[in-house]
Amino acid sequence: MTLHVLPVTGLPEIDADSDLPALIAKAGSYQDGDILVVTSKIVSKAEGRVLRAADREAAIDAETVRLIARRGPIRIVENRNGLVMAAAGVDASNTAPGTVLLLPEDPDASARALRARLQQLTGVRLAVVVTDTFGRPWRNGLTDVAIGAAGLPALEDHRGRTDSHGNELAMTVTATADELAAAADLVKGKATGTPVAVVRGLGHLVTAEDGEGGRALVRPAADDMFRLGTSEAIRQAVTLRRTIRAFTPEPVDPGAVRRAVAAAVTAPAPHHTTPWRFVLLESAEVRTRLLDAMLAAWQRDLRELDGWDDALIARRTARGDVLRDAPYLVVPCLVMDGSHDYPDARRAAAEREMFTVAIGAAVQNLLVTLAGEGYGTAWVSSTMFCRDTVRAALDLPAGWDPMGAVAVGRPAEPPRDRPARGAEAFIEVR
Structure with a gap:
């Protein structure tokens, strides 16, 4: 199997008046079974989730449903979508001075809408993953993860299968959408102005149905051993x-x-x-x-x-x-x-x-x-x-x-x- 991760270049600055699906369709060439990985920032801008806010902390308060941990000014919180992350995803980068960028109100709904329109415009079978950047417990550095998905399973359950030595797998569930998000970020970068990438070669993952989306990646509270700082x-x-x-x-x-x-x-x-x-x-x-x-x-x-x-x-x-x-x-x-x-x-x-x-x-x-x-x-x-x-x-x-x-x-x-x-x-x- 050959896998290609390709940047989609040439996209203009996105705002609430932009037709994001049309711009993405025009900027790239897509094949049946492609997976489009789209940073949440441009989705948020297209959906008008830009907020004029002199006080970023107040914006974080408004998006927070539960404090997980605090150390000095840094807060890890649960936001309205159940995502546990720094600052509820409220971002002051890649947006005009004096404004902050909120995450999409419903990232899975955003992924579904984007997928439907892109398939209509391109005439090919696609999946969409909407991403954001997270820190991780126990690990230094940031990585992109999926916060919304449509047209592919966010998780792949290996339980009940056997490994190459014949051992039955009892716990392994792969976060496929997160792996796609991290791979795509290698070509998107953080400061290059390339907010979309195409992962090609995994067409077998693309489904006719939208699927349960990125919500499947959120661990239920009852199973979360590290729910609090x-x-x-x-x-x-x-x-x-x-x-x-x-x-x-x-x-x-x-x-x-x-x-x-x-x-x-x-x-x-x-x-x-x-x-x-x-x-x-x-x-x-x-x-x-x-x-x-x-x-x-x-x-x-x-x-x-x-x-x-x-x-x-x-x-x-x-x-x-x-x-x-x-x-x-x-x-x-x-x-x-x-x-x-x-x-x-x-x-x-x-x-x-x-x-x-x-x-x-x-x-x-x-x-x-x-x-x-x-x-x-x-x-x-x-x-x-x-x-x-x-x-x-x-x-x-x-x-x-x-x-x-x-x-x-x-x-x-x-x-x-x-x-x-x-x-x-x-x-x-x-």
């Missing part, structure tokens, strides 16, 4: 950390819990100590034994110390059902190893408070990390009211103080919306 992911995990009281029966991945514990033990602690221990209750038998022992201890105390009747006790202890219904429990424990001995009660109490703050920070790290892993959690304080019972049921050392229990599992339903909580009500400035 680091600081944004942390903020979202903190926001998503909600108390979940109903879980699915799906087992919890012990590796995810261990990763959460690894994050927990990075919390600050006094005197360079490590005052945390995390008891992971992975056995249903152990969970039941602990909860049964705790229930008996609570019932006894509420009856003997508080004088409650059976109905009131039943309502109070029912709050612990969230622990019984969860597929996984974590019991964080405070240890005072490395604490200072003070002879007076005031300083001794402050010493313990320091250690208590440290385990609170560790538990928060645990909860936030589990939220980032897609798990729901509920921190319940009940083990703190019957520590001897918990130590006996779990065979823990005398110096380990249980500090509640954390229920872990996949949420059975999304948490209810709650109003945003700003910081100002909780701040005093001196």
Whole structure:
């Protein structure tokens, strides 16, 4: 197979009054099965997507639906078409001073319209790819990618095929339209005024139907492991950390819990100590034994110390059902190893408070990390009211103080919306 990538030269400056398909048809000579690769800039100009804007940032704001990552003035965002890119594709290059260029409103629709008219004008079977320039995670440098397509499959699915050694391919899906975009850019360039190229020799890719277009290249949110930048992911995990009281029966991945514990033990602690221990209750038998022992201890105390009747006790202890219904429990424990001995009660109490703050920070790290892993959690304080019972049921050392229990599992339903909580009500400035 011989492949040719040919520039289409001689196109004039494009504006909203230009008949772009006619100009492209006139500028080149096309054969059946050619693939035309067209930079989005001239498509945007022909569609009137030039905006007079002294403030490019305001234009980016208007085109952005979600911030992915920010570092200084640089923003990676998701735009209206689901494309994740720098500055929402708002471009101040190759346009008149004082203006910015927006991406086509619907790049696939633009590709379909351009293809239909070009086939009419040229009388040959064509495909069209509309491109823009992207940066890429983990890689330096920019490359052109497809943001719209018509007349060819944007993706080629190799799954189920075998390689030259007879191995079945299980994951390989080729981004054909992106490969065409990058190849065409080798002859278009960035500053040569050549916005169109022809890829010839791949006529077998050209279809009678327009196809699903470049939209097929946008990874669904549920499959995107790199949907947020680091600081944004942390903020979202903190926001998503909600108390979940109903879980699915799906087992919890012990590796995810261990990763959460690894994050927990990075919390600050006094005197360079490590005052945390995390008891992971992975056995249903152990969970039941602990909860049964705790229930008996609570019932006894509420009856003997508080004088409650059976109905009131039943309502109070029912709050612990969230622990019984969860597929996984974590019991964080405070240890005072490395604490200072003070002879007076005031300083001794402050010493313990320091250690208590440290385990609170560790538990928060645990909860936030589990939220980032897609798990729901509920921190319940009940083990703190019957520590001897918990130590006996779990065979823990005398110096380990249980500090509640954390229920872990996949949420059975999304948490209810709650109003945003700003910081100002909780701040005093001196």
